[in-house]
Amino acid sequence: MSREVRVRFAPSPTGPLHIGGVRTALYNYLFARKMGGKFLLRIEDTDQTRFVPGAEDYIKESLEWLGISPDESPWNPGDCAPYRQSERKPSYMQYALDLVEAGHAYYAFDTSEELEAMRERLTAARVVQPQYNSITRTQMKNSLTLPEEEVKARLASGEPYVIRVKIPRKEEVRLNDMIRGWVMVQSATLDDKVLMKSDGMPTYHLANIVDDHLMNITHVIRGEEWLPSAPLHVLLYKFFGWEDTMPEFAHLPLLLKPDGNGKLSKRDGDKLGFPVFPLNWENKVDGDTAAGFREQGYLSDAFLNFLAFLGWNPGDEREIFSLEELIEAFSVERIGKSGTKFDIAKAKWFNEQYLRAKSNAELAPYVIADAAKEGVTIIQDTAEALVALMKERVTFPAEIWQGSRFVVEAPTEFDQDIAGKRWNADAVTILTAYAETLEGYTGDFDAEKAKALLGETAEAKELKLGKSMQAVRLAVTGVGAGPDLMEIFAILGTEEVAKRIRFALATLEVIG
Numbered sequence: 131m132s133r134e135v136r137v138r139f140a141p142s143p144t145g146p147l148h149i150g151g152v153r154t155a156l157y158n159y160l161f162a163r164k165m166g167g168k169f170l171l172r173i174e175d176t177d178q179t180r181f182v183p184g185a186e187d188y189i190k191e192s193l194e195w196l197g198i199s200p201d202e203s204p205w206n207p208g209d210c211a212p213y214r215q216s217e218r219k220p221s222y223m224q225y226a227l228d229l230v231e232a233g234h235a236y237y238a239f240d241t242s243e244e245l246e247a248m249r250e251r252l253t254a255a256r257v258v259q260p261q262y263n264s265i266t267r268t269q270m271k272n273s274l275t276l277p278e279e280e281v282k283a284r285l286a287s288g289e290p291y292v293i294r295v296k297i298p299r300k301e302e303v304r305l306n307d308m309i310r311g312w313v314m315v316q317s318a319t320l321d322d323k324v325l326m327k328s329d330g331m332p333t334y335h336l337a338n339i340v341d342d343h344l345m346n347i348t349h350v351i352r353g354e355e356w357l358p359s360a361p362l363h364v365l366l367y368k369f370f371g372w373e374d375t376m377p378e379f380a381h382l383p384l385l386l387k388p389d390g391n392g393k394l395s396k397r398d399g400d401k402l403g404f405p406v407f408p409l410n411w412e413n414k415v416d417g418d419t420a421a422g423f424r425e426q427g428y429l430s431d432a433f434l435n436f437l438a439f440l441g442w443n444p445g446d447e448r449e450i451f452s453l454e455e456l457i458e459a460f461s462v463e464r465i466g467k468s469g470t471k472f473d474i475a476k477a478k479w480f481n482e483q484y485l486r487a488k489s490n491a492e493l494a495p496y497v498i499a500d501a502a503k504e505g506v507t508i509i510q511d512t513a514e515a516l517v518a519l520m521k522e523r524v525t526f527p528a529e530i531w532q533g534s535r536f537v538v539e540a541p542t543e544f545d546q547d548i549a550g551k552r553w554n555a556d557a558v559t560i561l562t563a564y565a566e567t568l569e570g571y572t573g574d575f576d577a578e579k580a581k582a583l584l585g586e587t588a589e590a591k592e593l594k595l596g597k598s599m600q601a602v603r604l605a606v607t608g609v610g611a612g613p614d615l616m617e618i619f620a621i622l623g624t625e626e627v628a629k630r631i632r633f634a635l636a637t638l639e640v641i642g
């Protein structure tokens with residue numbers, strides 16, 4: 131019988147969730163849904179020195195925003211609770227002791243000075259990567275070198291110790307990565323990693339393997355930075371005798387800086403002016419802050435679509451995918467091996483596509499809220515009209531109100547630069563006549579009618595309208611550029627347009 135697919139996202143709560151982490155969560159989610167399995171979230175908080183308050187809530191909120199919440203998690207526990215490693219602390223020691231018992235791990239009593247001295251000795255002997263391994267451990271203070279009685283006495287006296295894995299001297303470790311294919315490593319290149327720390331906490335390596343086993347994880351989908359640890363993990367599965375249920379591995383390609391030169395970091399975002407985190411972040415303890423995609427105006431479905439393409443593609447030309455469509459199209463085989471360059475222009479493009487696909491009614495609440503922030507009250511109908519005017523021209527919802535607020539608020543000032551160039555006698559003649567026409571007009575008024583009347587007015591005065599169009603815009607909106615002017619007229623109505631023209635005529639000075 132084949133096992134139910136169970137995957138996990140296992141972040142450490144050390145700060146805001148980086149975009150690479152969100153992508154890992156998304157791929158796990160897509161894979162679980164595609165395979166009809168479960169998506170778990172486990173908080174890996176065994177390194178208490180790196181714990182940052184608020185980070186767990188941030189992770190939860192980020193996934194909720196994207197609509198990819200886990201099926202089992204600390205805040206929604208399933209059968210494998212608890213889902214925080216700090217709460218699973220009591221269970222790890224026995225597993226480490228089992229490995230000691232079986233001869234796959236050992237106690238080590240070396241002080242930090244002794245470890246430092248070892249590194250210095252090896253460096254002096256020109257060893258490139260000085261490490262605690264199958265050769266050097268023979269010269270250190272551990273249960274492999276000390277007499278059994280002494281080990282017992284040291285343990286009994288409460289002397290601090292760690293438990294290290296005993297990496298075999300000569301063994302080829304193999305794993306078949308779903309993305310990279312066969313990966314082969316000689317055990318001689320691995321070091322005797324610490325499994326249990328002196329504070330009684332397990333390290334990532336031990337806790338990760340034990341928990342993946344106890345939580346029946348079938349596939350480990352995680353960032354490429356964990357590939358070097360995978361051979362150790364394979365060995366641990368073997369030492370525990372869990373080879374039959376060892377998960378399959380898929381190591382995701384790195385997210386690279388826009389120029390492809392190295393890993394994308396928080397500093398790149400700060401430097402180049404774009405977010406690399408899903409949500410705004412503020413560390414209450416050290417005051418560290420970071421900008422988020424959500425607060426910058428990215429729509430969650432657009433951001434999700436963008437994220438899916440950072441390392442995966444469907445194998446054809448399609449780019450716009452809803453979450454349901456992503457689940458349908460997703461496969462690990464179509465994840466690339468090489469790093470993906472981060473391209474903020476692409477994120478913006480996705481946002482524009484999603485913004486345009488939304489109905490005016492859906493986007494109206496953004497405009498109402500943005501106006502309200504500035505103390506301006508507008509009704510749904512007005513907001514929808516502003517959306518219609520701006521939707522094709524903007525990247526973010528906030529630009530709708532910014533770019534159309536003059537529709538609601540009549541200008542009291544005019545762009546002096548444009549006025550200096552365009553407010554001439556011809557423009558004044560046309561505008562005066564147009565205001566008169568509008569004041570006497572009682573029929574239906576829409577964009578087309580507004581345009582026809584304006585054209586007729588110019589013609590009657592035997593003037594070319596084209597040259598005065600910017601002055602007409604200036605009179606009614608106060609600025610020289612913006613969305614379709616006749617649509618604006620239609621929204622404002624004859625009376626308001628005429629009133630604004632009269633105000634401009636009375637305010638602006640004609641250039642010679």
Ligand code: GLU
Pocket residue numbers: 139140141142174334338351352353356
């Ligand atoms: N806690 C690790 C991290 O923060 C998880 C790595 C893994 O998925 O095995 O990325």
